[in-house]
Amino acid sequence: MLIQFPALTSLLSQCKSIKDLKQIHAQITISGYSSNNYVISKLLLFSATCGPRSTDYSFKLFSSVPSPSAFLFSTIIRAFSNSKNPSHAVSLYNRMLRAGVSPDHLTFPFLAKACARLASLPLGNALHCDVVKNGFASDLFVQNSLVHMYASCRDIASAREMFDGILAPNLVSWNAMVDGYAKCGDLVAARDVFDAMPVRDVVSWSALIDGYVKGGEFGEALAVFARMCVDGTKANAVTMVSVLCACSRLGALDKGRRMHCYLKDNGLHLNLQLSTSLVDMYAKCGSIAEALAAFREVPAEETDVLIWNAVIGGLAMHGRSKESLALFEEMQAIGVQPDEITYLCLLSACTHGGLVEDAWRFFNSLKARGMAPHVEHYACMVDVLGRSGHVEEAYEIVRSMPMQPSASVLGALLTACQTHGRGHLGELVGRMLIELDPNHDGRYIGLSSIYAAAKRWDDAKSMREFMERRGVRKTPGYSALEVDGNLHRFIAHDKLHxxxxxxxxxxxxxxxxxxxxxxxxxxxxxxxxxxxxx
DNA sequence: CTAGGGTTAG
Structure with missing residues (x-):
């Protein structure tokens, strides 16, 4: 018995997941509707808006149509613009033009999104030309998407030009401009636009807050969040991810806890990204117990590699190496695949715990899984080997690595040479390091103390003088922590507190x-x- | 069932 058309349409409207969709698709195929344009359009539209996981399926559907309409082309372009490979959106657009199908006013916002994600200004400029050629230059949706596209390509002047050409900018236009300036690092301009806009919504506030976070102005980010609350705008999950990041970078545990309360008080659903931000915040603010608690709130089947990385890395930075490794076992047991960052967290756990054999095991299984170790993985290996006295093996790693050793790789080797009395090698490494990173005072001091250990007092002294003459001053990194709501900032060796x-x-x-x-x-x-x- | 589909913040 074949399914009747009205039943089919009601089935389509009830479709909730990609699994439902595939079942319906099977029904359609056996019922002989698979060449019905309306049916295929509905299916494709659904799978195209289902997220990046269904892109392959969308493309299969699209490919089953002999001569696709502008609607179908736009929809598949939309699917690819949100996929891992937005360049396919551009290829499909070219195919559309070759097939003689005219793009409509809805094709361009999707294409602009693809160009924005590709951050390709040449593609963006070509797209802008096509927008004009096809007569859509004064479509507000198209204009807004081009503002965003130019800003994403870091051409903020063209973004501004686009914006200024809009006769009646709406909230989205203003938001795209705030975000554009913020993304390009011009926080003063972002603030000016933000202050000038006639009305603001949660997107406006979130764009500005995230701009301050990305610009390293964490205190300002929290100040803007406070203003937002006074203003009466309710934050959502996107806002809170940025705000929690600010807390974590400030080491502001009390503030972070208050944000956690804000989530609960306002009934904000803890999605996976938000839970990951909580785990990260608690771990980086020093409360690994609360990080673990936030992690355990998430049902295991909903976890992804990012939240596992946050908790495994958190345990590692708290020196709880064994637990970090145990959680990795748990992660694998439930079938979450590790990535390069997972291995970096594990190697960092090994470094803190002096677990040389485990480090080798992880380093080898990283390669066995077809991932190429990054320079950071090599730095960890050199560090763990060097600290535990395996200086020759550490040196062998440095010699055999397929890329130039970074300053942190050589720095780890230098420290190893210092602590394990390998003056000869240390001198070599120290000299390479000073060439590589001449503005880092620690390298001169390290080399100088290697000379001192070898009783080469003159060399030790002249190395320090050499450093003074060059006026070396490393841009200081700082750490911060919060006590009773007051933030304290520390730079290495400073006496300012x-x-x-x-x-x-x-x-x-x-x-x-x-x-x-x-x-x-x-x-x-x-x-x-x-x-x-x- | 002959239109449908859009732009901005993690």
Whole structure:
């Protein structure tokens, strides 16, 4: 019994997932509707708006039509513009033109999105020409998408020109301009546009907040969020991802916790990205327990590699190497595939825990899975080998790696040479490093102390003088933490904090304590060895 | 069932 047309259309409107869609498609095929233009259009439209996972299916559907209409071309272009490979959208557009099908006013916003994601200005310019040629230059949707396209191609002047040419810009036009300036790093201009716009919505606020986060102005990002709350605009998941990132970069645990409360109080659904931001925030703000709790809130079957990376990396940076490795086992058990970042987190766990054999195991399985180690993976390997005294193996890694060793690779090797008394190699590495990274004071100091260890006092002294003469000053990285709502910022060796004396005396107390503890451990190991032998 | 489909923030 063949399915009747009205039943088919109601089936299509109930379609919820790509799985439903495939079942309906099967029904359609056996019922002989597979060449009905209306039916195929509905199917394609659904799968094209289903997200990037159904792109292959969309293309199969599209390919089954002998001479596709402008609607079908636009829809498949839309699917590809959101896919992993937006360049296919451009190819399909070219095919459309060759087939003699005229693009309509809805083809261009999708194409503009593809060009924006490709960040290709030549393609974008060609697209703009076609927009004009086809008479869509004053379509507001097309104009807005071109503003965004030019900004994504980092041609902010053309974006502004587009925007200024819009007779009656709407909220989307203004938002695209705020975001455009923010993405191009001009936060002053972004703020000016934001202040000038007649009305704002959650997108306007989120674009500005994220601009400040991406520009490293985390405090300003939180200040804008506060203003947004006063203004009465309710944040959504997108806003909160940026805001949590600001908290995490500031080490602002109390603020981060308040944001977590905001999510609950406002009934915001914890989607996977939001949960990942929470895990990351708690881990980077020092509360690994809350990071683990946020992670465990997510049902295992909904997890992806990113949230596993956040929790595995979080445990690693807290020195809880064994648990980090255990979670990796758990991740594999439920079938989530690791990526290069996962392995980087694991290698970092090995570095912190001195787990040389595990590091080798992970390094080899990374390659066995067909992933090429990045320079950061090599840096971790050199670090873990170097710290544990395997300086020759570390050196072998550096010699055999297929790319130029970065400063962090050589830096790890230099440290290894310093701590394990390989003055000869250390001198070589130190000299290479100074050439590679002449503005990093630590390299000169490292080399100088290698000379000092070899009792080459003159060389040690002249290296320090050399550094002074060059006026080396490393751009300082800083760390920050929050106590009772007040942020404290620290640069290595600075004495700027008003409690510097207390801080340093506590540090030396801790150091002494650690030395004592490690003596105890050494002693215990010694006793154990004695026990085994006796 | 003969139109349908659009632009901006992670």
């Amino acid at each position: 008003h409690q510097t004396t207390e801080i340093y005396s506590m540090l030396s107390l801790l150091l002494n304590q650690m030395k004592l503890e490690s003596d105890v451990i050494d002693n215990e190991q010694f006793m154990q060895k004695m026990g085994e032998n006796g």
